[in-house]
Every structure is written in structure tokens, then in C-alpha cells.
Amino acid sequence: MTNTIQKEVLIPQPPEQVWLALTNSAALAEWMFPNDFAPQIGHHFTFQVPANPKADFEGLTVQCEVLECDPPNLLAFSWSAGGLVDTRVSFRLEAVSEGTRLHFEHAGFDLSQPWGTQALRGAEFGWAKMLGQLPAVVSGLAASRK
Amino acid sequence: MVITHDPEPDVFTAISHPARRRMLDLLRESDRSVNAIAGQFEMSRPAVSQHLRILLDAGLVTEQRHGRERHYHLVATRLGAVRDWLANYDRFWDDRLERLQMLLSKKSKS
Numbered sequence: 001m002t003n004t005i006q007k008e009v010l011i012p013q014p015p016e017q018v019w020l021a022l023t024n025s026a027a028l029a030e031w032m033f034p035n036d037f038a039p040q041i042g043h044h045f046t047f048q049v050p051a052n053p054k055a056d057f058e059g060l061t062v063q064c065e066v067l068e069c070d071p072p073n074l075l076a077f078s079w080s081a082g083g084l085v086d087t088r089v090s091f092r093l094e095a096v097s098e099g100t101r102l103h104f105e106h107a108g109f110d111l112s113q114p115w116g117t118q119a120l121r122g123a124e125f126g127w128a129k130m131l132g133q134l135p136a137v138v139s140g141l142a143a144s145r146k
Numbered sequence: 147m148v149i150t151h152d153p154e155p156d157v158f159t160a161i162s163h164p165a166r167r168r169m170l171d172l173l174r175e176s177d178r179s180v181n182a183i184a185g186q187f188e189m190s191r192p193a194v195s196q197h198l199r200i201l202l203d204a205g206l207v208t209e210q211r212h213g214r215e216r217h218y219h220l221v222a223t224r225l226g227a228v229r230d231w232l233a234n235y236d237r238f239w240d241d242r243l244e245r246l247q248m249l250l251s252k253k254s255k256s
Contacts, residue, residue, distance in 0.1 A: 005232075007240070011250055012251070018250065021246060021249055021250055022246075027249065030245070030249050031242060031245035032245075084162075102246075104243060106235065109232055109235075
């Protein structure tokens with residue numbers, strides 16, 4: 001089992017513009033969640049994942065700290081919530097001819113061994129529950145913004 | 147005699163501590179007594195017992211009495227929830243990054 005989530009996304013925009021979407025609090029709220037982010041190493045901030053009574057989800061606060069902030073190349077922050085303690089989320093921006101290759105990583109899931117094969121039923125845990133209801137949460141967000 | 151505990155759905159709290167994850171790693175190799183586990187850690191015996199208690203309560207280990215010793219056994223299936231949960235994170239980020247791309251394409255048009 002991998003202990004790191006890695007993704008690559010190609011964005012037809014220059015790194016400077018992608019950087020803005022990553023580090024401007026309002027823009028960040030649009031694709032993540034309401035937050036009090038500031039592009040400053042050592043800055044503590046939270047993402048407020050809103051409650052969704054319909055999905056029986058009471059909301060969640062993600063605790064973060066800016067770990068690296070090198071515009072427009074690298075942004076990293078810690079991520080603690082829903083059973084995760086001090087995992088690390090990072091975005092590395094690579095200028096390419098098409099725009100920006102965004103290297104995303106969520107590391108620090110310290111669970112590197114193969115687990116049992118039988119999955120447990122039920123998503124009793126806040127985060128898993130929220131993720132299961134993500135479409136509802138997201139559409140709720142979109143609706144509230146209109 | 148096997149002592150089982152009602153598994154509380156608190157697997158994630160249980161594995162949130164590095165010492166407890168190491169205990170699970172040890173038990174992955176084989177069942178072990180409290181003493182054998184405690185021998186691998188700098189912490190006091192009561193502290194080790196406390197961690198084991200949390201693992202027990204989460205249903206991640208079971209306890210078996212061998213005479214005066216207690217042996218601990220890993221219940222690996224309880225960790226399936228963790229794997230599922232990581233898969234959820236994977237989907238979560240797919241979704242977020244998609245939203246980021248949508249946001250940026252909207253901005254470039256405006």
C-alpha cells in the first residue's frame with residue numbers, strides 16, 4: 001500500500017496564475033474550502049469543511065501550517081484532520097510549454113504495510129463520511145455561492 | 147482464554163500515535179507478550195500497557211492469556227477501514243484538482 005498520494009495535472013496557464021489560485025485565500029476557497037490561508041511560512045490556518053445535515057455530516061476543521069512557500073514554484077502545508085496528524089500536502093509548479101505541470105502530493109500517511117484484505121463496512125469516520133457525501137457537499141457549496 | 151472487546155470505531159485515533167503503529171508492526175510479524183513489546187520501547191511498562199489498551203479498544207489487537215502472560219494478536223482486518231479511507235482521500239484530491247482546473251479555465255476565459 002502506498003503511503004503517499006501523488007498526482008500530476010497539466011494546466012494551460014502559466015505558473016504565476018496557478019500560483020494565485022493556490023495562494024489567494026478567496027481562490028483557494030473556491031476549489032478547496034473556506035480558509036484563512038496566508039502565503040507565509042509558519043502561518044497557521046484552517047480549512048472549514050462545512051456541515052451537511054442532509055448527509056449527516058457535522059463539518060470538519062482541517063488544521064494546517066504553511067511549511068514552504070516559494071512563489072511560483074512550491075507550496076507546502078501540513079494537514080491534520082480526521083485521523084491524520086501532520087501529513088504534508090504540497091504543490092510543485094513546473095513551467096512547461098503548454099503552461100504548468102502541477103505536481104501534487106499528499107504525504108505522511110504512515111501506513112506503508114499491506115493491511116488485511118477484508119475491508120470494513122461502513123464509513124463511521126468523519127472524513128470518510130464526508131468524502132462519501134462529497135458530491136452533495138460540493139453542490140451545496142456551489143449553490144450557496146450563487 | 148481469548149478476551150475480546152467491543153470494537154469501537156476508533157481505528158484512526160488508535161493508529162495516530164507512532165508508538166502504536168510500531169506496536170502493530172511488531173505484531174504483524176508474530177503474536178507477542180507485553181514484555182516482548184515493552185522491550186522494544188523506551189517508555190515505561192504502564193505507558194506500553196496504555197497504548198495496548200487503546201489498540202484493544204479499537205479492535206486492532208486481541209489479548210490472550212498464557213498463564214500469567216498476556217499475548218497480543220493483530221486483527222489485520224480492522225485496518226481495512228484505513229485502506230478504504232486512503233482511497234477516499236485519493237478521490238477527494240482528484241475532485242479538488244478538477245475544481246482547481248475548472249476555476250483556472252474559467253479565469254482565463256474572463
